[in-house]
Amino acid sequence: MKYAIVTDSSCDLKSLPSSHNNTIYLQAPLSLRIGNREFIDDENLDIENFMNEMQESTEATGSAAPSPQSWIDAFEQADIIFAITISSKLSGSWQSLISAKDMYLEDHPDKKIFAIDSKMAGSGLAILALKLAEYIDENLSYEEICTRITEYHKHIGLLFVLESIENLVKNGRVNKIIGNIIGKLGIKLLAGASKEGTIDIVHKCRGRNNIYDRLIKSMLNDGYNGGKVVISHCFNNESADYVAEQLRQQFPTVNIKIIPTGGLCSYYAEKHGILVSYEK
Structure with missing residues (x-):
């Protein structure tokens, strides 16, 4: 069984520590906008340059949630997936994830996908992702991991x-x-x-x-x-x-x-x- 932890790019953790080598870690990128220019929030984004451009610009700026397809592309790479989004109160990322999950499971009912609305952003998603990697390393069942991360999230x-x-x-x-x-x-x-x-x-x-x-x-x-x-x-x-x-x-x-x-x-x-x- 292949395991994956998938977050949207609101998660500031960009890779798992090397000790968690049994787990694929992926991100569904949000997009950022300065005027008519779109920047994909992935590993290729020069954040310092983006920040400087944003500060110097007088144009409107904004952000957009990942597409359902970006989540589906991540689902393809593992059998058991734990997916985490920025708070659903702050972005449409959660709805994009749920749409992608429903569509994907229709065609792949053997896959398991557990979706988590972090109700946070940034390091809040990171701490959840790190704990999920620990649970996977402990060889816990999918159901046990779901139960434990749900309880952990409360604290x-x-x-x-x-x-x-x-x-x-x-x-x-x-x-x-x-x-x-x-x-x-x-x-x-x-x-x-x-x-x-x-x-x-x-x-x-x-x-x-x-x-x-x-x-x-x-x-x-x-x-x-x-x-x-x-x-x-x-x-x-x-x-x-x-x-x-x-x-x-x-x-x-x-x-x-x-x-x-x-x-x-x-x-x-x-x-x-x-x-x-x-x-x-």
Whole structure:
């Protein structure tokens, strides 16, 4: 049996660690737009160049969900598939996945596909994908993996710090009035993924490190106690390292993975944004 973990490209994890060599890892790419130009969010996207072009452009920008065919192309490569999307409240990726799953299983009823609406983005999908790879390595049955990842999902939190929310406001993900106030005052925003998969504002702050200290405090208040952490960042190694070091001071054996944001999360988090997913 061949196993595959398939995410859309909102997942900032671009490959599994080499220790998980029994599992194929694939992504269904979203697309990004600057004016009339379309950029496919895959391994060929030059994210730094894309971000620079976006900042310099006065044209409208946007993003679009993967096509059903891109999911189907991934399904073809394995017998048992676990597929994860960005929150269905933020994108049409979930509906694209479900359409693809229904169409594919009609012609391939022997295949098994378990679909997960992450209700998150970025490192939130990454931490789920990493746990799925662990379960597959344990040679658990398909049914057992489905049960375990469903329960595990209930105990994952996601917080993120943004210096700009211009693109979130433009695309209707954050209230326009709140966004304008934050932009004018130069405030850093601490936000999180709600249980429903929407974006909740947790705290607003002007201090350079104060917002990251507040992030850690919010993690602790949410039940974090030294579990796995995945931090993704948009050209902000310094702040990612700061959060990691503060966590290690409290939990010396904590397992922390730091990765750069992919195209979609770079687009929405914008430069210097970071996303922190954690087991609670």
